[in-house]
Amino acid sequence: MPHQKPAVLVLADGTVFRGVSIGAEGSTVGEVVFNTALTGYQEILTDPSYCKQIVTLTYPHIGNVGVNAEDDESNKIFASGLVIRDLPIASSNFRKEQELSDFLKSQNVVAIADIDTRKLTRLLREKGAQSGCIMAGDINEAEALKQANAFPGLAGMDLAKVVSCDKPYVWEQGEWSLGKGFNQPVNAEFHVVAFDYGIKRNILRMIADRGCKVTVLPAQSTAKEVLALKPDGIFLSNGPGDPEPCDYAIKAIQELLESGIPMFGICLGHQLLALASGAKTMKMKFGHHGANHPVQDLESKRVMITSQNHGFSVDASTMPANMCSTHVSLFDGSLQGIARTDKPAFSFQGHPEASPGPRDVSYLFDRFITMMRQAKV
Numbered sequence: 322m323p324h325q326k327p328a329v330l331v332l333a334d335g336t337v338f339r340g341v342s343i344g345a346e347g348s349t350v351g352e353v354v355f356n357t358a359l360t361g362y363q364e365i366l367t368d369p370s371y372c373k374q375i376v377t378l379t380y381p382h383i384g385n386v387g388v389n390a391e392d393d394e395s396n397k398i399f400a401s402g403l404v405i406r407d408l409p410i411a412s413s414n415f416r417k418e419q420e421l422s423d424f425l426k427s428q429n430v431v432a433i434a435d436i437d438t439r440k441l442t443r444l445l446r447e448k449g450a451q452s453g454c455i456m457a458g459d460i461n462e463a464e465a466l467k468q469a470n471a472f473p474g475l476a477g478m479d480l481a482k483v484v485s486c487d488k489p490y491v492w493e494q495g496e497w498s499l500g501k502g503f504n505q506p507v508n509a510e511f512h513v514v515a516f517d518y519g520i521k522r523n524i525l526r527m528i529a530d531r532g533c534k535v536t537v538l539p540a541q542s543t544a545k546e547v548l549a550l551k552p553d554g555i556f557l558s559n560g561p562g563d564p565e566p567c568d569y570a571i572k573a574i575q576e577l578l579e580s581g582i583p584m585f586g587i588c589l590g591h592q593l594l595a596l597a598s599g600a601k602t603m604k605m606k607f608g609h610h611g612a613n614h615p616v617q618d619l620e621s622k623r624v625m626i627t628s629q630n631h632g633f634s635v636d637a638s639t640m641p642a643n644m645c646s647t648h649v650s651l652f653d654g655s656l657q658g659i660a661r662t663d664k665p666a667f668s669f670q671g672h673p674e675a676s677p678g679p680r681d682v683s684y685l686f687d688r689f690i691t692m693m694r695q696a697k698v
């Protein structure tokens with residue numbers, strides 16, 4: 322292995338972890354969180370919802386299958402930094418196009434390996450997610466601590482409009498499968514308008530594969546702009562940051578709810594639907610980030626293993642009378658799904674598109690299609 326440059330991770334509380342650099346040189350700041358997924362590091366890094374977060378992966382061997390262009394969830398790495406235990410010397414996979422380390426360097430992302438990620442995770446669990454700084458190459462620990470403390474945290478930060486697309490586009494590509502590549506669905510039955518608050522590609526693919534043409538709009542688009550496209554359904558995407566300051570989105574959703582057009586939201590979209598309906602959101606201690614979270618469907622009583630990535634949640638005690646809870650986390654009892662009782666609108670806090678993660682909740686996409694079909698007749 323070529324000589325590796327040193328790197329440090331310094332937390333706002335002054336804790337220092339010394340390791341080696343596996344990405345670009347320089348420094349980065351963000352909220353430090355941990356994700357327990359065993360696979361999917363590429364999808365995690367390129368998920369726009371990780372903007373301004375430094376991701377620690379608790380699974381020790383990361384990078385062992387390299388990266389490839391097909392598995393990106395967006396057009397770049399959005400995570401502010403990566404923290405891992407061990408980058409294997411040899412990576413191998415028939416789909417590999419690039420080493421993880423080269424991927425990080427090519428996108429100027431700072432990352433650290435060879436630290437005790439179990440110790441770091443225990444600390445984040447006990448104290449909660451906190452600001453941190455990774456410095457790689459020329460290291461000044463006092464300066465890294467200063468930078469960590471200068472990061473204000475995600476509460477109050479509106480990042481959806483920062484990561485969103487600049488102009489509308491149409492999405493028609495379906496899901497990837499072995500030996501076939503990406504599906505190209507034909508003869509779309511429905512037109513879905515999706516707000517891009519930081520949308521992941523696999524969401525678009527799963528909607529497209531169910532017979533939909535999707536028009537993706539920038540986060541700050543108005544209800545009028547959406548209605549002008551005459552959609553059969555409206556989708557509210559995942560995305561980074563605090564949902565509460567996204568007043569433009571909350572206003573547009575409130576107006577669109579009046580139209581009676583079926584609406585489905587995922588993660589940030591779920592939180593925004595709740596806010597638009599009068600509920601409140603709150604910051605969690607260390608959030609949910611992983612691919613193994615049990616969630617119960619309160620109607621069928623079925624328990625599903627789900628993919629999760631959120632640091633805020635809807636406060637169940639603030640739900641208005643015209644909203645009911647549909648799903649609950651079996652890890653901590655937090656709210657995982659809601660539905661409006663007076664409108665065709667529902668949402669899920671976790672990630673039914675998986676990516677990475679299990680597909681147990683994909684039936685929610687089918688529910689959205691059924692709603693659109695019922696509204697059409």
Ligand SMILES: NC(=O)CC[C@H](N)C(=O)O
Pocket residue numbers: 370558559560561562563564587588589590630631632633634
């Ligand atoms: N994945 C997401 O959409 C995350 C939603 C929101 N930014 C949160 O952290 O709770």
